[in-house]
Amino acid sequence: MKKLKELMTMKQESIKISMMTAYDYPSARQVEEAGIDIILVGDSLGMTVLGYDSTVYVTLDDMIHHAKAARRGAPDTYMVVDMPFGSVGISDEQDMKCAITLYSETKAEAIKIEGAHLELIEKCRLIGIPVVSHLGLTPQSVGITGYSVHGKSKEAAEQLIQDALAVERAGAVMLVLEAIPSDLAAHIAERLKIPVIGIGAGVETDGQVLVYHDVLQYGTERKPKFVKIYGDFRPGIEALKTYHEEVRAERFPSEEYIYKVQIMEKNND
Ligand SMILES: Nc1nc(=O)c2c([nH]1)NC[C@@H]1CN(c3ccc(C(=O)N[C@@H](CCC(=O)O)C(=O)O)cc3)CN21
Ligand SMILES: CC(C)C(=O)C(=O)O
Numbered sequence: 001m002k003k004l005k006e007l008m009t010m011k012q013e014s015i016k017i018s019m020m021t022a023y024d025y026p027s028a029r030q031v032e033e034a035g036i037d038i039i040l041v042g043d044s045l046g047m048t049v050l051g052y053d054s055t056v057y058v059t060l061d062d063m064i065h066h067a068k069a070a071r072r073g074a075p076d077t078y079m080v081v082d083m084p085f086g087s088v089g090i091s092d093e094q095d096m097k098c099a100i101t102l103y104s105e106t107k108a109e110a111i112k113i114e115g116a117h118l119e120l121i122e123k124c125r126l127i128g129i130p131v132v133s134h135l136g137l138t139p140q141s142v143g144i145t146g147y148s149v150h151g152k153s154k155e156a157a158e159q160l161i162q163d164a165l166a167v168e169r170a171g172a173v174m175l176v177l178e179a180i181p182s183d184l185a186a187h188i189a190e191r192l193k194i195p196v197i198g199i200g201a202g203v204e205t206d207g208q209v210l211v212y213h214d215v216l217q218y219g220t221e222r223k224p225k226f227v228k229i230y231g232d233f234r235p236g237i238e239a240l241k242t243y244h245e246e247v248r249a250e251r252f253p254s255e256e257y258i259y260k261v262q263i264m265e266k267n268n269d
């Protein structure tokens, strides 16, 4: 497993960091086997595998359930798990309890928090929980901001730069920047010492993250501009249709799938 220190070194040596979501055992195994540097158990699982139309319905228990499965599939990959909507921003005590529970139960290497929650990041650092910050388009705020590109005005860009510097100062170990202009992302990556991972943030960040189900066309239809398709899981549906037809036609199970031991007495009538 790459340690945080090695990920920092990758930034210093301009070796790009790859990150991909995985929310269950088989996909985590695949991501680990592919040699991807970091697994993100993202709350995007609410949309991609739970069928919600936003991430705000995902619970802490959902995150724990999926992260534990991903952990079993990828014991040897640096794993980050999202703090879901409603687990951050209530009170210091509540927030810390959620952070501790998520970190310890999932055995993730780090937790990820949307927005510049500086005190929470500081408190986590103080007790030893590595925090990845997530700025720019923060999908848990969809009800307020929508899914539009962030940091487009001078003021918004300046605010984002200040937030990025502040989360680093507060102790964040990494930063995810989502859906912002590429030159702004490049500027932030250059100003920060911690690795900056982009999604829809251009090629000059220290690494990239995408959603497994988007990349493989696995049950996702709408796709943001930043998604590149690398594979096609859709033919799976054809296989299921064939199975259905073969059951109907008694072509399945054929000889090779049948246990043949003569135990019933032959009826000689
Ligand atoms: N499958 C999936 N992939 C993701 O990348 C993802 C999720 N789900 N769920 C959580 C968030 C939501 N994300 C999204 C969702 C939609 C857009 C989108 O439609 N963006 C528009 C921009 C439109 C504008 O600027 O006005 C686009 O065309 O890219 C972007 C990010 C990223 N995350
Ligand atoms: C899109 C990435 C960054 C994320 O937060 C998620 O998958 O939930």
Ligand SMILES: [Mg+2]
Binding pocket: 042, 043, 044, 082
């Ligand atoms: Mg997320």
